[in-house]
Amino acid sequence: MSPPASDPASAEESTEAGERKLRYELIRHRLRQAIVDRRIVPGLVLLEGPVADVFGTSRVPVRKAFHLLHEEGLLQKFMGRGYMVAPRGQQVEPLRLPIDEASLGQDAQDATIYIPSESERIYSEFEQSISAAIVFGHFRIDEAQAMQHFSVNRGALREVLSRLVDRGLVEKSAYAAWRAGPLTARAMAQDFEIRLLLAPTALRESAPKLDAQFLSGLREVLRDPAAVDTEELLRIESQIHDTCLAHHPNSKMLGILRQCQMPLIVHQTFCRMFHQSMHPALIDEYRQIVEHLCEGRFAQAAEALAVHLQAARKRTQQQLKVLAVLPEPPLPAYLVRIA
Incomplete structure (x- = not known):
């Protein structure tokens, strides 16, 4: 108990x-x-x-x-x-x-x-609940309720919260309260603008250091996406937007990109709520990026990423409009709506 x-x-x-x-x-x-x-x-x-x-x-x-x-x-x-x-x-x-x-x-x-550490054990579920909630408003995170929900100590919980702060999903107010949301169209547009400015450059510089076996695995999956479920494809999406950029030497740039997660959050939340598979155009965009990376065409890979971000911006705007009119889903008790 x-x-x-x-x-x-x-x-x-x-x-x-x-x-x-x-x-x-x-x-x-x-x-x-x-x-x-x-x-x-x-x-x-x-x-x-x-x-x-x-x-x-x-x-x-x-x-x-x-x-x-x-x-x-x-x-x-x-x-x-x-x-x-x-x-x-x-x-x-x-x-x-x-x-x-x-x-x-x-x-x-x-x-x-x-x-796995306690923070690793709960991170994925915590991140998904926050991601789903912020589409529907502004929330305070009740630490005591979260500790009871996950059966973890305060240290493990705060380690997860700190990681979510680094990703731009959670913030800590001046009164030491943890808060999340709201996710707005303006915030999402700003994140897209930053990603368009920085992500292609980061990919171009990071690409030569990527592991060839890692890239080959991505290419193999994208050749037959019908055989992979939504969660696997969302994982690939995260790898393209995060792992593939991670070898850029400018840690401040990477930190800024990690905080611009709103576009990914909207898309992932939309796919999970509607159990929707990846859009065929999106799969083709990712396939082109990975093919260029596998063949060592790093400048073309960066250009393909920019093209993808432009197209994704339009798709995600439509997804956010759909999510905005849906009724709020059941949320954990540790997420307390702020009026």
């Missing part, structure tokens, strides 16, 4: 405890299976530090995993530091060997346990 919104400290403790629980359960499962399969030599002495290094985690979940495996009868205590791999009642001599993936029976898989 989620803690009440009035107790953010409890939410933080609950989230951190949940992550530790997930880690120690994974470590316990990995070690238990290796012991049962005899991939760990009997008698091997396990120490918290080296085992934590193998799994890419702290000592706390390793300590808990050791304790549970001991209670289960798979590890024994002995006259020394750590635990010894031996079933309960079995007499074996302690064996001190280097602790690595092979000695722990993890060399057949990636031993490191990757668990």
Whole structure:
């Protein structure tokens, strides 16, 4: 059961405890299976530090995993530091060997346990809810409600909010309140104007540093867009407008472009609300950009991006008009409308 919104400290403790629980359960499962399969030599002495290094985690979940495996009868205590791999009642001599993936029976898989941070876990859902809301007005973000909704602590929530500030989706007022929206036709036009001025130049300078395999993958998908769903194509759209520009040496320019997200927000919100696939003309525009990049025609790629932005401006204006007359969709409780 989620803690009440009035107790953010409890939410933080609950989230951190949940992550530790997930880690120690994974470590316990990995070690238990290796012991049962005899991939760990009997008698091997396990120490918290080296085992934590193998799994890419702290000592706390390793300590808990050791304790549970001991209670289960798979590890024994002995006259020394750590635990010894031996079933309960079995007499074996302690064996001190280097602790690595092979000695722990993890060399057949990636031993490191990757668990996304709390901010990574909630970012996509948070961004989509903000993007949908600002089309319909001006909202305050209630931190306590958001912490309860996502079951995260304040630090993780503010990390996400800061990332959304960098993208121009959220702002922090003089009174320390987080706010989002409204998305207006004027704001969108201004973002298009900035992107038209800066994005083609950024692409031209960034293109020579792009990974050839990355570009080849984009080209392959765009050759058969019918086989790819809307979310995949929206991901490609983000890569073209963000990843493909990211190697430009002027970080201030890239920062300005990251804050001019309104055109992408309108288009993505429109596609998701209407479950609409990409416009054929848009796919062709992206295909031309990527083909030029794959063939090393960077100036032509920049020109193709400018042509795309001009056409996208007209399409997005029409999409915004459609969205403006729709009834407001159900929004999470942490988004509070500002009159």
